[in-house]
Amino acid sequence: MAEDLRLGAPGVYSAPRGDIPAPLAPVRLDIAGFAGVCFRGPVNIPTTVPSWSDFQRIFGSLASAQGACPGFLPRAVQSFFAQGGSEAVVVRVAPVDPDPPEPTVPAQPAQVESTVPPGTAFCHLSPPDSTTPVLTLTAANEGSWGNQLEVRLSFDAGQSFDCRLVTGRGEQQLLVIPAGVALASGTLLSVRVPGGANVGALHWAEPDTVIDDKTGIGIAAAILATPLTDLPAGSRLAATEITATLTVLDHDPAFGREERLPRLGLHPAHPRWIATVLQRESELVRLHAPLPGPVLPPDGRLAGLSSRGAPTGGMDRWEAITIRSFFDDPSVDSDPLDQHCHRGVNALSRADDVGILAVPDITWSWAVDAPPPGPPPRRWLPRAVQSCAPGTAPPAEPVPPPAAHLDPREPGQLAELARRQQRLVAIAEVRKRFVVGLDAPLGLGIAGLLSWRAEFDSSFAAAYHPWLRVSSPADRGQTVLVPPSAFAAGILATRERRRGLIWGPANELAAGAVTSSDPSAAANADRLHLSAINTFVPERDGLRLTGARTLSADPAYRQLSIRRFMTMLALSIERECSWVVFESNNITLRLALHNNLTNFLTGLFRQGAFAGASERDSFFVHCDEVLNSTSSLAGGFLLAEVGVAPAAPLEYLVLRVAQDSGGLLEVEEKRG
Structure with missing residues (x-):
């Protein structure tokens, strides 16, 4: 043990005890995973990318000598880093081909x-x-x-x-x-x-x-x-x-x-x-x-x-990329031991460090294979020409998707998009490590968006609307569409790294965004928020992310920050408590585990992660003889029970203004 001491000036030093486990450390969840279409780079291999310039070096830029990239992946990663994201894991998808013959x-x-x-x-x-x-x-x-x-x-x-x-x-x-x-x-x-x-x-x-x-x-x-x-x-x-x-x-x-x-x-x-x-x-x-x-x-x-x-x-070979390029053919849980090669999202989901998942090209559908679009939508006319119900916003001018992507205005293609996104959610549910960001379909009105949202119920998924536009110098200053989940991933990663997991990842401006695909997003923000569609709302200084909810129907996991906080707790305890394996299963081990968990939760309590006014009101740790009965110990089990009351972010601040008969003005604050 003496070799572990760091000695300085002469004096008496306390030797560290080798039987005391190291304190728990929170697992990092701010690394975003992206899967999509780009010009170059390793295929189906999760690759760590610490900056936008590293992405360009490995996976190519926004355009090449052949023209602009038809996939959204490069701009999505660029937007992620523009929000302050510090690290991403990227998987490039490509056509699924049989293996070529071995060369002589x-x-x-x-x-x-x-x-x-x-x-x-x-x-x-x-x-x-x-x-x-x-x-x-x-x-x-x-x-x-x-x-x-x-x-x-x-x-x-x-x-x-x-x-x-x-x-x-x-x-x-x-x-x-x-x-x-x-x-x-x-x-x-x-x-x-x-x-x-x-x-x-x-x-x-x-x-x-x-x-x-x-x-x-x-x-x-x-x-x-x-x-x-x-x-x-x-x-x-x-x-x-x-x-x-x-x-x-x-x-x-x-x-x-x-x-x-x-x-x-x-x-x-x-x-x-x-x-x-x-x-x-x-x-x-x-x-x-x-x-x-x-x-x-x-x-x-x-x-x-x-x-x-x-x-x-x-x-x-853009035309040869299909939905099989993004997913494995078997179900998501068919290879629990990771003994086989995997494609696209399935390969990305097995990267241990990914805490946020975005698939900007989930809408991929090359134009030669896509069904022909339907008739153009009815153009919006001024109020003097077309009647409009009181209090309703004029419908947004639908934005057609790029040629290489599904057109959600077509019912069949909208259903296909929902199926693909449900596969993403299913993978997130199995992995239980990351939250997948879903991009609301382009070109839908409020009714269509709410109908699409009803297809999902998971605390491991969050929806974002509308798509955002950024300036493109390569296109002579014109704006191009970027999926909103890329901005949300950068905001989420930056806010959590700067302030902690328990702080709601919202109320931030989207850096680089100049406008959005839906001019009516602000007018419909209330209805979208109540349906847990996190919305970027235009303000005087930019487009602000105004929601941080999951797509879960369970009120306990409605807030994205709570979902991610509980994920961090589970992963941290699972990873940091592996030292208990093969230890003597006795009261000394149970006490050490109890103290280790309690110290970890106490540190989180001091950071303001819990709702209680005291540690007793905020969490508990049970690892006693009641849980660990004689039969449990005989079977080689060690059981510990942890309960927490995480702090929920403030979503509503209501000010009630009242004036009494004497002219006294009072302002009462109500939080919710």
Whole structure:
């Protein structure tokens, strides 16, 4: 235990007790998970993104040389970070294809196109005076972005040293190398006679040790894989280590970059074997097939390899993305042990850190597959022309969705959207870790919105309306639509990180939003709020999120902050109390667990997380003999019961103004 002490000035220090468990720490829930359509990036692999620039680097920007991204994912993530979000986990969805056939080794040029994953760019690297490929590389993932790559492999002369040729065991030839020269396994050496030809012969070498005949001391040497002919033992030679550098230029107009992988080994035994380093370090390219053996420069002059022309084969296969790209085919609970590969939202839901889930492209439906839209809606006319019931707002001018997305104005497509969103809610219910943000359908009036909302009943889901518009410099200052759940996720993450989970994630302006898709949102805000549709309402200084409710019919979980607070409690206790496993199940263990839980809840009470005026009124912890009976202990169970009274956020502040007969004015505040 003394090694755990941090000692300072001389004095008496208390040694920590090893039998006291570490205090509980709240689980972080402010990391947002996004799944959707973008230009590039790993497919179906949850990837942590700490900033908008990191998203651009990994998944591409808002537009490419082929035009704007038809998916909402890039703008949703951009809006999340604009609200102050600090970290996101992103999953890119792509078409679901059968696995391509395994490439032959070595891969023949004529066979490459049939064995490269669909939509993935590839190129052949060959010497300047030959068309025979030495290496075939593919882009790291599918998309037209791979066609903009430029790849070069150069062979580099590294450390040079003088050495002496000796004969070892079994007539092996070795080079005695100077002290301080370190060679790795699988090193390629260019060996020549000093004063002779400038171009040396290439030889593979392995580090070894030989015993000096005079001193009996071992000295560093290198075993040559092939003998040096016509050179007697004792010959003085000059050797140079040969490595390679792979340079990949990405000519993406929005986020161009250069990737260099230096000191690559050319033999499988080398610690920086080119195939291993490419797989581990490169974000841009992969080997098309396993290399059959070492890679040799074309000749001793070390001429490099380059691709003849730009890579080909990269395609943005938007039309092949379907709802199967977003969800697994089996039900959400068919793989409790996570033994299989998963797609889209199912892959994202298995990321341990995600506390907020948004799927901005859940409406995806490529135009060629979408049913034709119905007749245009009746245009709103002035009051003088069209009668309007007193007190009702004029209907909003419906906003048609983009071509690649469902049109909720069509009943069939609205029903399909609701089914997809119900699948999201079902996943959230199973995982019980995150809250999924649902985007209210575009183009619906108040009656349609309320009818859509009635399809859901879950405390792990929250609905947001309307869609918001942001300025798009790429579109000459025009505004583009962004799903409101992206703004809500950023507001939720920022507010919880700044003030704590118990504070309602609302009453905040949507940074970057300039207008909304529904001009009547303010007039309908009351009805939407009572139906638990969290609404962005236009104000003088921007669009403000005015609600923080879940879609649950249970009054106890109506508030989003309470749902998330209870989730945090459950996850924190589950994660931080794992130390009790295999401990002796006795009164000492029960007392330690009771104290650990009580201290944790006391800390939350001091932060104002509970409704009670005292700890006794705010929470209780039971872990006694009543719960842990003899039969329970015999079965290996340890039971603890925790009850809390979380503080609910203030939603209504009513001021009652009264004036008595004497002219005294009183203002009475009523909270609710």
